[in-house]
Amino acid sequence: MRHLTYYQAVREALWQALEADPRVFLLGEDIATYGGVYKVTEGLLERFGPDRVIDTPISENAIIGAATGAAIAGMRPIAEIQFADFIASGFDPLVNMTSTIHYRWGQPVPMVLRAPAGATWASAGPFHSQSMEAWFAQIPGLKVVMPATPADAKGLLTAAIRDPNPVIVLEQKYLYRRMTGPVPEGEHVVPIGEAQVAREGRDATIVAWGTMAFKSLQAAEILAAEGIDVEVVDLRSIVPWDRETVLASVAKTGRVAVVYEAHRTAGFGAEVAATIAEEAFQALDAPILRLAGLDTPIPAHPVLEAEYLPDEHKVVEAVRGLVGF
Amino acid sequence: MSLTDEHRRQLYYYMRLSRAVEDAAWALNNQGRMVGRLYTGHGQEAIPVGAAYALEPEDVIAPMYRDMGAHLVRGVDPVEVFAQFMGKRDSSNMGKDSGLHIGDMSRGIVGMISVLPDSLPVALGVALAFKIRKEPRVALTTFGDGSTSTGAFHEAVNMAAVLQVPLVLVCENNGWALSTPNAREYAAANLVDKAVGYGIPGRHVDGNDVEAVHAAVSEAAALARAGGGPTLIECRTMRMRGHSNIDPADYVPPEMLAEWAERDPIHRYRARIEAAGLWDAEREAGLEAELQERIDQAIHQAEAMPEPEPEDVHVGVFAE
Ligand SMILES: Cc1ncc(C[n+]2csc(CCOP(=O)(O)OP(=O)(O)O)c2C)c(N)n1
Numbered sequence: 001m002r003h004l005t006y007y008q009a010v011r012e013a014l015w016q017a018l019e020a021d022p023r024v025f026l027l028g029e030d031i032a033t034y035g036g037v038y039k040v041t042e043g044l045l046e047r048f049g050p051d052r053v054i055d056t057p058i059s060e061n062a063i064i065g066a067a068t069g070a071a072i073a074g075m076r077p078i079a080e081i082q083f084a085d086f087i088a089s090g091f092d093p094l095v096n097m098t099s100t101i102h103y104r105w106g107q108p109v110p111m112v113l114r115a116p117a118g119a120t121w122a123s124a125g126p127f128h129s130q131s132m133e134a135w136f137a138q139i140p141g142l143k144v145v146m147p148a149t150p151a152d153a154k155g156l157l158t159a160a161i162r163d164p165n166p167v168i169v170l171e172q173k174y175l176y177r178r179m180t181g182p183v184p185e186g187e188h189v190v191p192i193g194e195a196q197v198a199r200e201g202r203d204a205t206i207v208a209w210g211t212m213a214f215k216s217l218q219a220a221e222i223l224a225a226e227g228i229d230v231e232v233v234d235l236r237s238i239v240p241w242d243r244e245t246v247l248a249s250v251a252k253t254g255r256v257a258v259v260y261e262a263h264r265t266a267g268f269g270a271e272v273a274a275t276i277a278e279e280a281f282q283a284l285d286a287p288i289l290r291l292a293g294l295d296t297p298i299p300a301h302p303v304l305e306a307e308y309l310p311d312e313h314k315v316v317e318a319v320r321g322l323v324g325f
Numbered sequence: 326m327s328l329t330d331e332h333r334r335q336l337y338y339y340m341r342l343s344r345a346v347e348d349a350a351w352a353l354n355n356q357g358r359m360v361g362r363l364y365t366g367h368g369q370e371a372i373p374v375g376a377a378y379a380l381e382p383e384d385v386i387a388p389m390y391r392d393m394g395a396h397l398v399r400g401v402d403p404v405e406v407f408a409q410f411m412g413k414r415d416s417s418n419m420g421k422d423s424g425l426h427i428g429d430m431s432r433g434i435v436g437m438i439s440v441l442p443d444s445l446p447v448a449l450g451v452a453l454a455f456k457i458r459k460e461p462r463v464a465l466t467t468f469g470d471g472s473t474s475t476g477a478f479h480e481a482v483n484m485a486a487v488l489q490v491p492l493v494l495v496c497e498n499n500g501w502a503l504s505t506p507n508a509r510e511y512a513a514a515n516l517v518d519k520a521v522g523y524g525i526p527g528r529h530v531d532g533n534d535v536e537a538v539h540a541a542v543s544e545a546a547a548l549a550r551a552g553g554g555p556t557l558i559e560c561r562t563m564r565m566r567g568h569s570n571i572d573p574a575d576y577v578p579p580e581m582l583a584e585w586a587e588r589d590p591i592h593r594y595r596a597r598i599e600a601a602g603l604w605d606a607e608r609e610a611g612l613e614a615e616l617q618e619r620i621d622q623a624i625h626q627a628e629a630m631p632e633p634e635p636e637d638v639h640v641g642v643f644a645e
């Protein structure tokens with residue numbers, strides 16, 4: 001199969017959706033003439049014109065509110081927030097209005113909110129590095145996906161565009177230009193809510209998502225060389241999440257590490273760990289292990305950032321402990 | 326405050342120092358000797374320098390990321406700037422944040438965050454504290470043209486107007502918000518027209534004329550200090566470099582840059598003080614040498630400072 005880089009896969013999903021569905025349009029800051037700060041939307045203005053690829057002022061609240069309005073008026077808006085951290089500037093309409101419309105009056109809100117999220121391992125600092133899936137996982141009515149491969153970047157975005165609900169796609173900026181992989185050329189949909197066993201193994205399970213799934217696979221290679229055979233479950237979707245696949249893997253290995261980049265406390269990994277404890281306690285041969293970001297803002301200096309972030313080496317160390325328990 | 330000859334030479338000095346620090350930082354950044362990116366105020370120096378110079382020491386300023394000159398006027402030493410840019414352990418942000426996010430209330434500087442323009446409501450709060458305590462102090466904040474498109478801008482300016490707090494609102498209208506030109510940020514004929522809707526005075530000044538900026542801010546500060554509430558000052562200027570050092574900015578028409586290069590605030594001011602007999606080639610040569618030495622030394626000193634230790638990551642989440 002043909003290979004694409006992560007950001008190219010995102011662009012292809014946008015391109016194909018714009019081709020296929022006249023209701024689809026994009027709005028966001030610097031996405032049209034500039035092509036986006038990560039050049040994800042480059043070339044779309046030239047092909048689809050300024051009514052479908054719209055540069056907005058710096059107005060996150062209005063972008064999210066407008067996407068909501070256009071969605072209930074029959075369009076399929078795809079809003080980009082330049083950095084996921086700035087969703088905070090439009091948090092209110094998202095968590096109070098957008099998320100409750102269908103529950104309160106039965107009106108679907110088929111919109112997508114895309115944003116580059118996560119750390120860069122390049123000193124992006126406290127306001128361009130956050131992983132905020134747990135902010136949204138707390139809000140009923142919002143779906144959340146975090147693709148970790150180019151194929152999933154295309155497939156999950158396509159699923160999000162077709163979904164009748166608001167879906168937040170937290171694209172992994174660390175992977176944009178770092179990860180290349182096979183991506184189907186035509187229509188490609190990855191159903192929201194299905195995890196993927198990214199690597200099979202017998203000795204322990206790692207549950208991870210986004211960039212941490214990527215790092216966990218690297219860790220699994222290192223561990224394999226030591227004779228430790230790890231299964232990696234890439235969650236892919238946060239809301240809804242695939243309990244069955246996770247629980248089946250835990251039942252098989254009896255040991256589980258939950259690895260996430262966000263702050264440890266009340267992070268989404270806590271939900272995963274609690275569910276495993278509730279549903280699969282008998283299957284566990286070792287306490288559930290959580291490896292996550294620290295409970296501090298994400299610092300800029302490389303020494304501090306490295307201390308903050310989980311990475312493949314920390315995963316290796318954690319899994320060694322888990323297997324040796 | 327009317328300007329003496331010495332004041333005028335100082336305004337020139339701070340603009341020169343600001344540009345020299347930023348030029349040096351540009352080189353450092355390209356050499357990989359900084360943490361994070363660099364956003365410069367190249368071509369906009371007259372605004373932060375003129376504005377900060379119009380304040381009293383007990384006033385507070387909440388500057389934006391291009392305001393090197395405001396920090397220097399407030400007494401931040403170039404060593405501190407380079408240490409901050411290098412993420413050193415003993416710098417303002419201790420390596421935890423980067424860029425010109427220096428904060429120090431002892432010198433009346435509010436440290437900004439990247440989210441725009443979150444210093445605006447904070448500056449309003451500082452001004453509110455002054456008002457409640459009946460202190461004759463003002464707060465001043467600067468922000469870009471693009472930042473006026475946010476909800477934070479609207480809420481802060483409206484509330485400042487309603488509460489009549491001593492706040493000076495300085496917009497650095499440099500024509501662009503990253504790749505977005507003014508016409509795609511607001512539909513008003515002039516940005517300053519927004520002041521009408523808030524019921525506050527609005528002033529439009531040539532942002533490349535340091536004395537004009539100084540005069541407008543002095544007047545607004547005097548009004549605020551006397552209980553007259555906030556003023557919106559639109560300083561018209563031009564962003565002469567990319568948004569950050571990695572942005573080639575090929576969306577900016579070259580004619581626009583050429584036109585504004587003619588109006589460079591530093592060159593213009595030098596001609597002006599020379600014509601007034603306050604400056605000459607000899608003084609210029611002396612300044613050149615002084616800046617060179619000061620910057621070299623500052624970089625040297627900053628580079629010798631310790632890096633953060635890994636365990637520092639845990640320090641400071643909460644106050645003791
Ligand atoms: C809430 C928010 N949205 C988007 C950004 C990304 N961003 C950083 S600077 C910038 C342009 C700002 O333009 P302007 O306010 O005119 O200031 P200038 O950079 O021109 O000085 C943008 C969009 C941000 N920092 N904060």
Ligand SMILES: [Mg+2]
Pocket residue numbers: 469470471497498499500501502503
């Ligand atoms: Mg601007």
